[in-house]
Amino acid sequence: MxxxxxxxxxxxxxxxxxxxxxxxxxxxxxxxxxxxxxxxxxxxxxxxxxxxxASKEDFALQALAQVYQPRLERYALALGNPALSPRQRILGYYAELVQRFARQEKLEYHCFIGSLSFEMAELSPAIGAAVDAILQRSADILQACLEQAQAAGELAADEDCRNLAAFIANAWQGALTRLKVASDTRVLDDFLQRLERLLAA
The missing domain is CATH 1.10.10.60 (Homeodomain-like)
Known part of the structure; x- marks a missing residue:
């Protein structure tokens, strides 16, 4: 005991x-x-x-896992929700994130993985690899949902789901970076509007 x-x-x-x-x-x-x-x-x-x-680098690696493993699990659950169509899952997930930012009285955005990416990806191969693995896992989850959308007829049969998932994931990261610089949620609204067009049946 x-x-x-x-x-x-x-x-x-x-x-x-x-x-x-x-x-x-x-x-x-x-x-x-x-x-x-x-x-x-x-x-x-x-x-x-x-x-x-063992070191600050070791701390950063363990913190990445601690912070992002639960987030990836929530992302996978949201994009695997059988109660919604695959397209609805994706659009609903990102719409909720955008609304969450819009509800903030004082817009603030800080990204742990983004900060480590800019500072340490080249200086620490271990941190760079950990960041890349997290981002790739996120894209893989999105790709699986896009493939379900394709099978359901919500995407064109010739759509490259891997490429589309990578594009959406990279665009979202870019929008978050711009949000931090501009402190204006219009960048997220623009992302969401384009996402809706990309996933138009």
């Missing part, structure tokens, strides 16, 4: 550092987020950081 409780405490502390540290790194970037700032945000001693993570 005591051993199980000790394990739970250790896991909870690691999760806390990952959650708070990811927030810091998202706002300040990889290079702007020091280990001291991460542990202060988590409310733990500096030694705790190095107990769970």
């Amino acid at each position: 005591l051993a199980a409780m000790s394990t739970s405490i250790r896991l909870d502390k690691r999760d806390l550092i990952l959650a708070k540290g990811a927030e810091v790194m998202t706002r300040r970037g990889y290079h702007g987020a020091g280990v001291q700032e991460i542990v202060l945000a988590a409310g733990v001693p500096k030694g705790s950081f190095y107990h769970y993570f």
Whole structure:
């Protein structure tokens, strides 16, 4: 019993550092987020950081998995919803994201994976590979839904679903980058309008 409780405490502390540290790194970037700032945000001693993570790079890799695995699971569930047609799933998912931004009183957008992409993709092959794997998994989920749309007659029979999924995924990432720069949801409205045209029956 005591051993199980000790394990739970250790896991909870690691999760806390990952959650708070990811927030810091998202706002300040990889290079702007020091280990001291991460542990202060988590409310733990500096030694705790190095107990769970071999380095800041190791922390970033584990934080990527912690943040994006649940998001990918939610994406897969939304795009696999049998109650909606494949086209409805895709359009509904992105429409809800756009509406979520529109409801913010003060538009703010910070992207953990985007920040790491810009700063570290070339400097750290391990982080670059992890980011690419997450983005590719997202595109794969979208491709599977597009293939279902094609089978249901919602897309042309000769549509290249792999290419279309990559284009949509890349366009969304680009729209989010522009959102961060411009702080204007029109970029997301433009994305959604074009997506509707792309998926027109």
